[in-house]
Amino acid sequence: MQILSGQQLRALDEMTVHEEGITSLELMERAVTAFTGSFCKQFRPSSGPILIVCGTGNNGGDGFATARQLHRAGYNTHVVAAEFGKRSPDNQANFNAAKRLDFPFTLLRAGNPFPKPAPGVILIDALLGTGLSRPLEGYWAELIERWNETEDITRVALDVPSGLPADGPATGAVFMADHTFVLGYPKVAIFAPENAVYVGEMSLVKFKLSSVRTVLHVGPEGDIRPNQMLTEGYVATLVKKRGNSDHKGTFGHALLVAGSFGKMGAAVIAARAVLRAGAGLVTCHVPRSGYEIMQISFPEAMCTVDAHWYQTTGVGDLSQYATIGIGPGLGTEQLTAAALRDVLTRYAKPLVIDADALNLIAQSPSLFALIPKGSILTPHPKEFERLFGKTADSFARWRVQGEAAKRNELVILLKTNHTTIATPTGKIYVNTTGNPGMGTAGTGDALTGILTGLLAQGYEPATAATLGVYLHGLAGDLAAEALSQEFLLAEDVVNHVGAAYQELARVRN
Ligand SMILES: NC(=O)C1=CN([C@@H]2O[C@H](COP(=O)(O)OP(=O)(O)OC[C@H]3O[C@@H](n4cnc5c(N)ncnc54)[C@H](OP(=O)(O)O)[C@@H]3O)[C@@H](O)[C@H]2O)[C@H](O)CC1
Numbered sequence: 001m002q003i004l005s006g007q008q009l010r011a012l013d014e015m016t017v018h019e020e021g022i023t024s025l026e027l028m029e030r031a032v033t034a035f036t037g038s039f040c041k042q043f044r045p046s047s048g049p050i051l052i053v054c055g056t057g058n059n060g061g062d063g064f065a066t067a068r069q070l071h072r073a074g075y076n077t078h079v080v081a082a083e084f085g086k087r088s089p090d091n092q093a094n095f096n097a098a099k100r101l102d103f104p105f106t107l108l109r110a111g112n113p114f115p116k117p118a119p120g121v122i123l124i125d126a127l128l129g130t131g132l133s134r135p136l137e138g139y140w141a142e143l144i145e146r147w148n149e150t151e152d153i154t155r156v157a158l159d160v161p162s163g164l165p166a167d168g169p170a171t172g173a174v175f176m177a178d179h180t181f182v183l184g185y186p187k188v189a190i191f192a193p194e195n196a197v198y199v200g201e202m203s204l205v206k207f208k209l210s211s212v213r214t215v216l217h218v219g220p221e222g223d224i225r226p227n228q229m230l231t232e233g234y235v236a237t238l239v240k241k242r243g244n245s246d247h248k249g250t251f252g253h254a255l256l257v258a259g260s261f262g263k264m265g266a267a268v269i270a271a272r273a274v275l276r277a278g279a280g281l282v283t284c285h286v287p288r289s290g291y292e293i294m295q296i297s298f299p300e301a302m303c304t305v306d307a308h309w310y311q312t313t314g315v316g317d318l319s320q321y322a323t324i325g326i327g328p329g330l331g332t333e334q335l336t337a338a339a340l341r342d343v344l345t346r347y348a349k350p351l352v353i354d355a356d357a358l359n360l361i362a363q364s365p366s367l368f369a370l371i372p373k374g375s376i377l378t379p380h381p382k383e384f385e386r387l388f389g390k391t392a393d394s395f396a397r398w399r400v401q402g403e404a405a406k407r408n409e410l411v412i413l414l415k416t417n418h419t420t421i422a423t424p425t426g427k428i429y430v431n432t433t434g435n436p437g438m439g440t441a442g443t444g445d446a447l448t449g450i451l452t453g454l455l456a457q458g459y460e461p462a463t464a465a466t467l468g469v470y471l472h473g474l475a476g477d478l479a480a481e482a483l484s485q486e487f488l489l490a491e492d493v494v495n496h497v498g499a500a501y502q503e504l505a506r507v508r509n
């Protein structure tokens with residue numbers, strides 16, 4: 001699903017109004033009906049009294065219309081109308097309509113005592129939405145800060161949390177929502193890791209709008225930021241169907257170069273993930289001391305053994321492998337750097353480069369130019385910084401990620417709570433699966449294994465990366481559902497890849 005900028009969203013609203021011959025007020029009612037539909041599924045009239053704080057723009061207009069609809073649906077509703085500017089026409093219309101109804105309606109001006117929500121209140125923030133044009137300041141910023149500190153209430157943002165710019169970094173006070181209901185299309189700011197604290201749990205509220213294709217040209221040329229949100233429906237279409245006559249040769253033979261003394265677990269986890277993702281065969285190149293560990297821990301894997309006891313110093317013939325995954329637990333010794341240089345020099349097909357292999361490349365930048373086109377790099381933020389330098393915020397980092405993927409014809413992942421996947425064509429996908437329980441040793445190695453397993457099966461690199469990242473997160477979500485986030489091990493993630501594939505198959509059929 002397309003991620004749109006504030007400017008594109010405004011253009012889409014105008015296009016919808018124009019094409020359908022409806023008024024903007026009717027479109028607002030449509031958006032609000034979709035919102036209250038979602039809201040009422042999660043919060044019942046018995047969940048608590050509702051306090052809706054409405055600003056003077058269309059976000060506030062949504063708030064007044066929400067109050068009207070929830071009041072009619074039997075919710076105990078109270079409205080606070082903030083008066084910080086001139087009302088937009090649709091805001092005024094819904095303000096008037098709400099005022100005529102018999103629920104408490106308070107006008108709030110800067111300097112008034114701050115309204116204090118009672119314990120148990122569900123506070124709906126409709127102060128500001130995508131029309132934020134400057135940081136929130138003074139009384140209104142303080143009001144938001146107070147509410148952020150109020151305990152025993154549930155904070156719900158109607159569209160983006162107030163104070164959060166749709167397309168750039170936040171600089172002033174921002175409403176900290178427990179739950180954000182995003183209207184229409186996702187906005188990029190909700191995926192920035194530093195904004196997770198403001199967005200909370202996210203729901204996308206869908207309603208009928210004109211085709212997004214009509215507004216994709218709107219906005220500055222060369223704007224580099226995540227532009228696609230991965231959805232289950234889309235990812236499900238990426239999975240290849242298997243034929244009855246297919247066999248392990250069809251599904252590819254992967255080489256995994258991983259592990260060193262004290263870090264053989266990384267190699268074992270990654271090897272398992274290669275086969276669990278569906279590759280036909282995996283060979284692991286391991287140091288001598290890792291040979292028995294691998295053979296006993298994972299008998300399905302074959303091994304080639306390095307001349308060195310503790311680290312990888314040279315890998316043999318590479319010609320038989322459909323792909324290579326290199327990096328997990330490899331260590332950063334000089335002899336290993338030489339082995340990496342040798343592999344990158346001799347191997348021409350896309351491979352997966354992770355962890356210590358990325359650190360070695362960061363240490364010797366001449367290695368970067370040797371990476372075969374189409375390869376998948378999987379840095380986490382620290383590794384990303386070592387490779388590409390420091391950036392001020394997620395927005396700057398996404399730009400660097402997208403430019404590097406395009407310039408070098410690589411697929412570059414950035415592993416965060418919303419992993420982004422930048423492809424050489426300029427598309428940057430945002431992942432929507434995964435949970436904090438996956439912040440545990442070895443889950444990155446599992447991802448490398450999954451990606452290697454998908455490349456081995458002949459998936460194009462960008463497809464392997466989007467499918468692999470989604471599948472990995474979904475497996476983690478299913479594992480957490482079955483076992484709890486606290487209990488989760490990387491092994492549990494790998495063991496739920498099967499259930500994740502089954503879920504994708506269910507969605508597709
Ligand atoms: N398709 C959809 O998704 C629809 C979404 N809708 C809702 O519309 C809002 C966006 O509405 P808009 O009127 O453009 O903007 P806001 O309501 O966010 O606020 C604009 C007003 O607020 C003033 N403003 C901006 N920043 C500040 C600030 N820091 N402090 C005080 N006041 C501020 C702004 O003033 P200007 O001086 O900049 O003009 C405006 O007066 C979207 O989020 C959805 O909720 C529609 O309902 C239709 C469909």
Ligand SMILES: [K+]
Binds near residue numbers: 125159161
């Ligand atoms: K809001």
